[in-house]
Amino acid sequence: FTTKGFGLDLAYVEYSPAAAEGLRLVAGKMKLPFAVVQKTELVWDGDLNPEGMSLGFKRGLSSTVDLFANAAWLSIVERGEEDDTWVAGGQAGFAVKPSDEVRVMLGGSWYGYENVKGNKPFYGGKFFGNTKSNFRSSPSDTIGYDGYALEYALFEVLGEIGVKVDKLSLAVYGNYVTNTEADSLNTGYLVGAALTRGKGKGAVSLYGNYRKLEADAVLGVFTDSDFIGGGTDGSGVEVGLAFKPADKVELAGTALVNRKGIEQEVDFNRFQLDVQVKF
Numbered sequence: 001f002t003t004k005g006f007g008l009d010l011a012y013v014e015y016s017p018a019a020a021e022g023l024r025l026v027a028g029k030m031k032l033p034f035a036v037v038q039k040t041e042l043v044w045d046g047d048l049n050p051e052g053m054s055l056g057f058k059r060g061l062s063s064t065v066d067l068f069a070n071a072a073w074l075s076i077v078e079r080g081e082e083d084d085t086w087v088a089g090g091q092a093g094f095a096v097k098p099s100d101e102v103r104v105m106l107g108g109s110w111y112g113y114e115n116v117k118g119n120k121p122f123y124g125g126k127f128f129g130n131t132k133s134n135f136r137s138s139p140s141d142t143i144g145y146d147g148y149a150l151e152y153a154l155f156e157v158l159g160e161i162g163v164k165v166d167k168l169s170l171a172v173y174g175n176y177v178t179n180t181e182a183d184s185l186n187t188g189y190l191v192g193a194a195l196t197r198g199k200g201k202g203a204v205s206l207y208g209n210y211r212k213l214e215a216d217a218v219l220g221v222f223t224d225s226d227f228i229g230g231g232t233d234g235s236g237v238e239v240g241l242a243f244k245p246a247d248k249v250e251l252a253g254t255a256l257v258n259r260k261g262i263e264q265e266v267d268f269n270r271f272q273l274d275v276q277v278k279f
């Protein structure tokens with residue numbers, strides 16, 4: 001007898017003008033508009049579908065060199081009388097493919113958040129590892145409330161080297177990020193490798209990475225929700241194996257052996273089994 005609510009994953013408008021080759025404008029609730037390496041989630045969780053506007057550009061300078069650039073304004077929290085919280089980001093890089101067997105990608109990103117400090121947690125009532133502080137809403141408020149202690153302005157470097165020999169493909173990749181608004185506990189990095197044999201039915205993939213993410217390196221609510229159970233302030237290994245018994249079916253297993261709390265370490269182990277069917 002009631003109206004039913006529903007979840008909206010994606011709803012956006014995309015425009016690619018014919019007069020500007022390689023340009024792409026998107027507005028609405030969209031897929032993440034920034035490039036990542038090997039689906040790593042040091043800064044952004046893979047499940048995020050942000051809202052806002054983005055501009056992307058990709059153009060080949062030659063048969064071996066491609067340039068790419070991305071920019072976006074994304075809404076985080078809208079408020080009535082108080083200022084909204086949002087993030088604006090820019091990214092640029094290049095990919096070089098000197099031969100069919102070798103590919104190199106290198107890029108840099110900047111993400112500037114507005115109106116984070118002093119606000120309560122954005123989603124779920126948790127800070128996800130970020131530093132918090134007590135704030136008072138008025139001089140007469142004797143109890144106060146917990147809010148983010150810092151602002152966030154992130155600088156990221158990402159890169160990947162890929163080599164292909166016959167049916168084998170090897171990729172070595174990495175990320176580094178630092179929050180320039182924090183004086184300590186403000187850096188994170190990830191290094192890893194992935195090995196793939198074949199495509200379609202019978203394909204096998206193996207990957208592994210190690211990461212360390214300090215408490216205020218990134219905004220914890222948006223980083224990987226599997227690593228250390230979600231958020232920042234941890235380190236550890238992630239290893240995965242995938243097999244395709246059919247062209248559109250994939251079986252995968254993932255193991256995360258992590259330490260939650262860089263200063264006060266607590267073991268965190270998670271094992272996942274996944275089945276993916278595409279149609």
